[in-house]
Amino acid sequence: MNRPSVLNRWDEMPQKPLFFEAARAKLLRVIAVTSGKGGVGKSNVVANLGLAWARQGLKVLLIDADLGLANLDILLGLTPKFTIKDLLSLQKTLSEVMVEGPEGLKILPASSGIPELAELDDHQRLFLLNELDHYSENLDVVLIDTGAGISRNVLFFTIAAVERIVVANNEPTSITDAYALIKILVTKYGEKRFKLLVNGLSRPQDGDLVYRALLRVTEKFLGREISLEYLGAIPHDESIAKAVLKQQPVLALFPKSLASRSFTQLARDLWKTPPPPEFGSTVKFFWRRLFHHHLKVEEMT
Ligand SMILES: Nc1ncnc2c1ncn2[C@@H]1O[C@H](COP(=O)(O)OP(=O)(O)O)[C@@H](O)[C@H]1O
Numbered sequence: 001m002n003r004p005s006v007l008n009r010w011d012e013m014p015q016k017p018l019f020f021e022a023a024r025a026k027l028l029r030v031i032a033v034t035s036g037k038g039g040v041g042k043s044n045v046v047a048n049l050g051l052a053w054a055r056q057g058l059k060v061l062l063i064d065a066d067l068g069l070a071n072l073d074i075l076l077g078l079t080p081k082f083t084i085k086d087l088l089s090l091q092k093t094l095s096e097v098m099v100e101g102p103e104g105l106k107i108l109p110a111s112s113g114i115p116e117l118a119e120l121d122d123h124q125r126l127f128l129l130n131e132l133d134h135y136s137e138n139l140d141v142v143l144i145d146t147g148a149g150i151s152r153n154v155l156f157f158t159i160a161a162v163e164r165i166v167v168a169n170n171e172p173t174s175i176t177d178a179y180a181l182i183k184i185l186v187t188k189y190g191e192k193r194f195k196l197l198v199n200g201l202s203r204p205q206d207g208d209l210v211y212r213a214l215l216r217v218t219e220k221f222l223g224r225e226i227s228l229e230y231l232g233a234i235p236h237d238e239s240i241a242k243a244v245l246k247q248q249p250v251l252a253l254f255p256k257s258l259a260s261r262s263f264t265q266l267a268r269d270l271w272k273t274p275p276p277p278e279f280g281s282t283v284k285f286f287w288r289r290l291f292h293h294h295l296k297v298e299e300m301t
């Protein structure tokens with residue numbers, strides 16, 4: 001069983017971590033942040049993790065792929081002129097649609113109600129592929145806010161990424177929904193590796209209980225070859241809600257808060273443990289994988 005790293009020792013977290021300096025990523029890391037249930041903190045994880053990495057000099061693109069409840073732009077206090085919809089309808093190029101967030105973060109904003117990606121024709125796919133291929137050469141990491149549940153869009157973006165972070169809290173419904181999502185990803189799409197982040201806890205040790213509960217059911221029903229890695233827990237912290245109201249990531253507004261220090265620690269831990277090269281992505285790999293899997297999603301739903 002994977003043990004949590006140091007996130008349980010919130011008191012010991014350094015306030016001003018200096019990481020990433022030495023080695024800039026040679027591979028593009030592509031990480032989907034997903035959940036079974038909505039409202040568990042995905043968008044806040046994406047915004048703050050992205051900001052933590054950007055602060056360390058990494059080039060980060062956040063993709064808002066929550067096409068139902070697109071709100072990453074709102075969390076970051078941005079008012080984008082265009083969205084992924086304009087890109088997909090071939091009205092705008094990627095660089096026209098992308099907006100710059102705090103500290104150099106790049107965001108590809110979404111809008112609710114875009115046509116299903118399955119409806120893209122070959123021409124549109126090729127266009128999007130080329131746009132993203134071209135741009136991703138400047139990036140170290142892509143973080144995708146997938147939205148919640150098991151809809152086609154959520155699955156599409158989740159399987160396209162090389163790494164998958166499932167966010168849950170300690171409510172039983174969040175745990176069962178996380179399991180339902182993992183089950184589909186395993187049984188329908190053959191995914192085997194997942195990372196679990198537990199959010200919104202009053203007591204950090206409860207994260208361990210959530211992890212054990214989820215591990216127990218995945219091992220029992222999906223087999224022991226499924227890897228579920230525990231990333232740790234982000235505490236319940238009112239400064240997150242306050243920062244949301246101010247449309248800023250908590251890391252920007254309250255950098256010394258418990259939540260901010262946890263996000264920073266999470267960013268550091270994650271960066272120290274890249275996937276093995278065979279799971280990694282050269283710059284073009286992600287987008288090829290995305291479109292390859294796209295066909296799979298179409299076939300299987
Ligand atoms: N760790 C936390 N502590 C306190 N409140 C939180 C925490 N994480 C999220 N929240 C609250 O939950 C709300 C939903 O979070 P959000 O990131 O939008 O979830 P999701 O993207 O999964 O729907 C936020 O607006 C915030 O007020």
Ligand SMILES: [Mg+2]
Binds near residue numbers: 042043044066071
């Ligand atoms: Mg969200």
